[in-house]
Amino acid sequence: MDDFLLRALAGGAGAALVAGPLGCFVVWRRLAYFGETMAHAGLLGIALSFALDTDVGLGVVAAALVAGAVIVVLERLPGFASDTLLGILANTALALGVIVVSLFETTRIDVASFLFGDVFAVSVRDLYWVGGGGALCLGILVAQWRSMLVMTIDSDMAAVEGVAVSRLRPLLVFLIAVLIAIAMKIVGLLMIVSLLIIPAAAARRLATSPEAMAIAAALLGVVAVASGMGGAIAWDLPGGPAIVVAAGAIFAGAALLGPLVRDLMQRCGGA
Amino acid sequence: MSVLALNDADLIRVDGVSVRAGGTLLIDQVDLAIRRGEILTVVGPNGGGKTTLVKAILGLLPLAAGQVIRRADLRVGYVPQRFGPDPVLPLTVGRFLALTAMADRERCTNVLARVGVKARTDHQLATLSGGELRRVLLARALLRDPDLLVLDEPVAGVDVAGQPELYDIIAALAHERNLGVLMVSHDMHLVMAASTRVLCLNRHVCCAGLPNAVTRHPEYIALFGSAWTEGLAVYSHHHDHRHDADGNVVSENHPKDERAAAPFSDHRHG
Numbered sequence: 001m002d003d004f005l006l007r008a009l010a011g012g013a014g015a016a017l018v019a020g021p022l023g024c025f026v027v028w029r030r031l032a033y034f035g036e037t038m039a040h041a042g043l044l045g046i047a048l049s050f051a052l053d054t055d056v057g058l059g060v061v062a063a064a065l066v067a068g069a070v071i072v073v074l075e076r077l078p079g080f081a082s083d084t085l086l087g088i089l090a091n092t093a094l095a096l097g098v099i100v101v102s103l104f105e106t107t108r109i110d111v112a113s114f115l116f117g118d119v120f121a122v123s124v125r126d127l128y129w130v131g132g133g134g135a136l137c138l139g140i141l142v143a144q145w146r147s148m149l150v151m152t153i154d155s156d157m158a159a160v161e162g163v164a165v166s167r168l169r170p171l172l173v174f175l176i177a178v179l180i181a182i183a184m185k186i187v188g189l190l191m192i193v194s195l196l197i198i199p200a201a202a203a204r205r206l207a208t209s210p211e212a213m214a215i216a217a218a219l220l221g222v223v224a225v226a227s228g229m230g231g232a233i234a235w236d237l238p239g240g241p242a243i244v245v246a247a248g249a250i251f252a253g254a255a256l257l258g259p260l261v262r263d264l265m266q267r268c269g270g271a
Numbered sequence: 272m273s274v275l276a277l278n279d280a281d282l283i284r285v286d287g288v289s290v291r292a293g294g295t296l297l298i299d300q301v302d303l304a305i306r307r308g309e310i311l312t313v314v315g316p317n318g319g320g321k322t323t324l325v326k327a328i329l330g331l332l333p334l335a336a337g338q339v340i341r342r343a344d345l346r347v348g349y350v351p352q353r354f355g356p357d358p359v360l361p362l363t364v365g366r367f368l369a370l371t372a373m374a375d376r377e378r379c380t381n382v383l384a385r386v387g388v389k390a391r392t393d394h395q396l397a398t399l400s401g402g403e404l405r406r407v408l409l410a411r412a413l414l415r416d417p418d419l420l421v422l423d424e425p426v427a428g429v430d431v432a433g434q435p436e437l438y439d440i441i442a443a444l445a446h447e448r449n450l451g452v453l454m455v456s457h458d459m460h461l462v463m464a465a466s467t468r469v470l471c472l473n474r475h476v477c478c479a480g481l482p483n484a485v486t487r488h489p490e491y492i493a494l495f496g497s498a499w500t501e502g503l504a505v506y507s508h509h510h511d512h513r514h515d516a517d518g519n520v521v522s523e524n525h526p527k528d529e530r531a532a533a534p535f536s537d538h539r540h541g
Contacts, residue, residue: 153367156329160331210360
């Protein structure tokens with residue numbers, strides 16, 4: 001296999017392994033639009049990192065975190081549903097990002113590769129982000145799993161039981177920001193949420209425990225990356241979108257066959 | 272230094288606690304204390320601040336004034352008023368219980384049986400009925416080996432026949448395990464039987480004391496009407512007042528009802 005293919009597969013699989021369990025929390029806590037808004041703001045971070053000549057990943061993490069903080073402040077505005085506010089912020093941030101990027105010489109930034117992904121151009125530097133950032137995210141998720149789960153079930157109950165709810169919420173936002181930096185090269189800023197929620201939603205149809213759902217989401221994400229990349233090579237399709245379509249197909253399959261598969265797994269487990 | 276102020280017998284003491292939301296005073300200078308083996312029930316009208324008081328005591332809301340003094344290492348078991356995890360989170364009853372403590376399966380089953388849940392531990396939480404869910408929540412609170420149980424509407428969603436049974440279980444538990452219980456309720460008769468003390472809250476503490484004394488208190492009668500004072504067995508509703516479309520008591524020429532018609536007006540203490 002060519003080096004670029006190996007890098008693409010390693011980067012995609014690594015991103016999917018982190019996105020699966022993290023995506024479960026996004027699905028459980030209804031943060032899909034929240035994550036999408038953070039991802040759209042990432043383009044501003046890319047422009048910023050070019051302006052300051054720093055690492056693109058750092059710029060994206062910073063911009064996503066700022067967007068997350070702005071959302072938290074905006075949601076205190078009375079009288080607006082949160083999807084309205086998130087829609088406003090996501091689109092404004094994206095438009096601002098495109099404008100700021102357009103101020104640079106066009107040769108320096110390939111906007112499309114950041115917006116739609118460029119999985120077959122994953123570099124060694126990108127793999128450092130996937131490896132380092134991914135390990136950090138998974139480590140935090142494993143260490144804080146019980147606390148985050150109790151908070152997700154009921155945050156007041158968690159607080160009474162001594163869970164540091166006020167620290168866990170920003171931690172979750174931080175994890176999403178890092179994942180955006182990891183996954184933008186794979187599926188692009190516009191479609192990162194699909195890597196978070198589609199495998200997790202598909203896994204819900206197969207799982208009866210939170211842990212099983214997280215593991216299934218990670219594995220289904222890897223399958224989506226591999227099959228999407230395979231399809232992209234076979235039919236000469238753009239990589240990121242092919243991965244997202246593959247994930248969508250996996251969800252459709254799980255939605256239709258989920259109970260059947262669950263029965264089968266239970267029978268095999270019981271035997 | 273505030274710990275020193277806690278009486279030996281008290282698990283928790285609330286001193287002049289007020290909570291504000293925006294410009295509105297939700298509860299105003301509430302005092303109370305809870306001891307082991309005692310069931311203190313907070314009753315009061317909707318919007319009277321019962322849940323606010325509970326959340327303030329649990330440290331879930333910032334206090335505008337006053338303080339909550341807890342015994343050091345106080346372990347609290349909490350049953351929130353609203354509880355309904357999204358069905359998108361796959362969670363069995365057993366796993367939900369195990370998340371709270373290092374409870375083994377046998378202990379979970381025993382506690383579930385104690386609170387009268389017939390559902391098996393491998394049932395999904397989302398498939399339980401409202402009543403079963405309340406009992407599972409009580410079981411989970413008990414698994415923490417609490418000193419203090421805080422129960423916000425513990426029988427909400429429990430069928431009518433199950434309600435007295437559940438109050439009996441709570442009273443028996445408080446006695447057996449020597450727990451302090453702080454309970455919030457809006458239904459009067461059943462609560463009166465189960466409580467050792469009652470506190471009537473309508474933003475401020477209207478009255479507090481033994482159940483029988485509270486139900487004879489003029490402010491209590493003004494809030495709930497005389498029908499509530501006569502107990503479940505002889506529930507006879509005296510129509511000495513009328514209700515408007517919202518269920519509020521409409522004042523006639525009755526001094527008692529004038530106060531009832533404006534439950535949020537400032538009460539003057541004679």
